[in-house]
Amino acid sequence: MSTTESAPLLAVDQLVVEYPSKKFRAKPFRALTDINITIGRGETLGLVGESGSGKTTLGRAILGLAPVTGGKISFDGKDISHASRKDRRVLSRDLQVVFQDPYTSLNPALEIGDILAEPLGVQGMDAAAAKKRVKELLDQVGLPSDAINRLPREFSGGQRQRVAIARALALAPKLIVCDEPVSALDLSTQARVLDLFLQIQKDTGVSYLFVSHDLDVVRHISHRVAVMYHGEIVEQGPAGVVTTDPDHPYTQRLLLASPVPDPDRQEQRRADRHRLLETQRMQHEQAGVLA
Amino acid sequence: MSDSVETAAAAASTPAVPTGQSGTVVRSTVIRRLFRNPLGLVAMTILLAISLLAILAPVLAPFDQNYANIAKTLAAPDSVNILGTDSAGRDVWSRLLFGAQLTLLSALLCAGVAIAIGLPAGLIAGYYAGKFEAVSNWVVSILMSLPGLIVLLTIRAAFGPSVWMSMIAFGILISPSYFRLTRTAVQSVRNELYVDAARVSGLSDLSIIARHIFSVVRAPIIIQTAAIAGVAIAIQSGLEFLGLGDPTKATWGVMLSEGFKNVYLTPTLLFWPALAMALTIGGLVLLGNAIRDALEDGEKIKHRKQAATSVKGPLAGPTPARLPARPSRKSVAAVDLGTEHHLVKVTNLGVGYPQADGSIKKVVDDVSFHVDRGEFLGIVGESGSGKSQTAFSILGLLPENARVVGGSIQFDGNYTVAPGEERVSQERLSKLRGKRISYIPQEPMSNLDPAFTIGYQLVTPMVRVLGISKAEARQRALKLLADVGIVSPDRTFNAYPHEVSGGMAQRVLIAGAISCEPDLVIADEPTTALDVTVQADVLDLLRELQRRLNIGVILVTHNFGVVADLCDRVAVMQNGRLVEEGPVRDILRNPQEPYTQRLLASMLEGKEPMSMLVSPRPKEPVA
Structure with a gap:
């Protein structure tokens, strides 16, 4: 028992994802190379x-939506690298997803109630119990209960993302893969949705793999952060360290590239960035000379 | 499920009130638009009338379709034979009714066969792609390159003059049109995120296709079927007109052929089946157009709504439409003094x-x-x-x-x-x-x-x-x-x-x-x-x-x-x-x-990580 308790919830070990090339006998496209990450229970890993x-491919590989060419993904102690559809159905109780675009991740022809009841029905829950659970979920994500009979197009982007979060929560999963869940949202909506994610984690102890291009978002929501560059993880560590004092040249560039909302501090940051770029360029040249 | 039915009823009974619920059931609004379209209404009335006549043929027809009164051939309309009789003394009205039955059933058979082959094949090819799609594309190409009429003539020669046989064959020949329609529609939604979400939920492929994919092809299939049924009637009647039909069965094509032989003696024999066919095929084509219009209208309104309702709130209230009359084509007034320097x-x-x-x-x-x-x-x-x-x-x-x-x-x-x-x-x-x-x-x-x-x-x-x-x-x-x-x-x-x-x-x-x-x-x-x-x-x-x-x-x-x-x-x-x-x-x-x-x-820069950004109360008004 103690082994499963101490083991991480998700462990990705030397993962490789390759997409076969469209051209005849051409080399396959390698999307991910040698990925190693772990996520503990109740922990958020920002990517x-x-x-x-x-x-995004890493998130999709964990969900079984991208082909695993090499390496191993284990979830809750079980190898899920090549899980069958049947295994996935069992797995979907514990592993869920929130996608980036709240406009295409909800079927426009289905009512909110049906969308939320879908994962419950797959697990064999009867209609009455499912309906009760759907009402709970709507309440949990702060949507009115009359949303059940409405269509996705009647809701704003932020509200739709709440529906998508409710769908992910329906089966009380242990891990939710969040693929840029706030990128399509307005600033104030983004803040509310981030609050919701944090509140849910506090209440349910769920773990997140939180994928984002925005360092500020990742710093805010994550315990640990991993930085990806050209299909590899170039740096990972505690959120406070990686997002404020990074080691890798790319992360350093990324940190100084994100503008701050104050003209004078931004001017400072801009100058820092130019200095950094200059230093990195010179290091690069020196490395070229040495080589 | 009872909820959606209630909503449908509510939406249908109060069409004028644009509450949040009015748009919930999409299909009812499409059908309502269809009924509002005069062409659609006419088409549906015609098709309904012809179908009723066909169904009630055994009750309505005064004679059996092959009952021949040799003493009364090529008779003019009278009180017994209201549309007259043909060269064998058979009642034209009765034959028209039974003909409607057979003609419509054979058109349905043809469309049914084509859908039964084309739809599942298109769904599978569109959803899974890969080898099945490649192979079915070859088969489709071969089917489409076959000369249809010659195949039908061959089948008639091999299996005899059966309406059903020829319509099954024609259904197979025309199934590629359904296949292509379905495959294209499915391909366009195959990679939608909601399909991915359903996969993550562990739905089987069959349920994903049934729940999420089939709804996309439903409307195009209905439109296509209206057109295909019309074509089937035309092809089948064409074959029979050439004398390749089954002479023991009354169909409109057989009647047309019969009328053509006696065109100089009794031209009206040609008129009635031709009218019936024209009405049916025309009705089907118009119905197809009306359904298409009804669906497209819906999209148009949706787009306009999106553009116009982008701002809701205090300004959204109606403002008077009548604006003061505006001077037009006059020389433009000079700008206020002292503001010219602004770019x-x-x-x-x-x-x-x-x-x-x-x-x-x-x-x-x-x-x-x-x-x-x-x-x-x-x-x-x-x-x-x-x-x-x-x-x-x-x-x-x-x-x-x-x-x-x-x-x-x-x-x-x-x-x-x-x-x-x-x-x-x-x-x-x-x-x-x-x-x-x-x-x-x-x-x-x-x-x-x-x-x-x-x-x-x-x-x-x-x-x-x-x-x-x-x-x-x-x-x-x-x-x-x-x-x-x-x-x-x-x-x-x-x-x-x-x-x-x-x-x-x-x-x-x-x-x-x-x-x-x-x-x-x-x-x-x-x-x-x-x-x-x-x-x-x-x-x-x-x-x-x-x-x-x-x-x-x-x-x-x-x-x-x-x-x-x-x-x-x-x-x-x-x-x-x-x-x-x-x-x-x-x-x-x-x-x-x-x-x-x-x-x-709401900016994240400089915020305490993991802290609540907006007020910590969970029941805030929602984004």
């Missing part, structure tokens, strides 16, 4: 990186 | 969209600000605050149905929208746009035409606007590309948009925006679609260019960091109103308006 860095 | 001055601007009920929904209300040469103005707000609408009204790029409901815009001492004018004068603005006012859009990739090289897209406007030669424009374009920090201008000049990255594309658009030496650049969220590191580079570029060229810039953004980086002054917009305006330091450090304070409080 930050630029577009095309593979951060 | 752009927007005064009490209001922009609205007329609604179906005659009111006007305002999306910009009473907005005033100005920009001088060499000045960087930021317009900040959340989505739906009207910031882009304001920018577009300066550019004169508002949608066709937009109205300027108040105020004026002046550029460099001349009105582009004089007080009292209802629209932006395209005549005046087209002289400025691209020359003195230029625009940097949000999505770099969708603002470059993928069919032309980047060089061509930079050179053409310069040749047109500046009137310089192509060679000269090329030199300038290369210099501009170098100016915006592109390392190898030559290569980028000859590249197509898909060959460059997003950050590079935005640099190209910035180069394009400054190519004709404008006085004012309007940048609409120019860095929102870019990575943070690329954003920082583009911000540097914008700042450097603005200083060097001493131009005025209006930057529309939602990001206070970007504002702090670039802007001299800031205007904050909310729900179409300008809530606060002032120097950047005042606004960012010491905002006066609660809305600005709230927005700044």
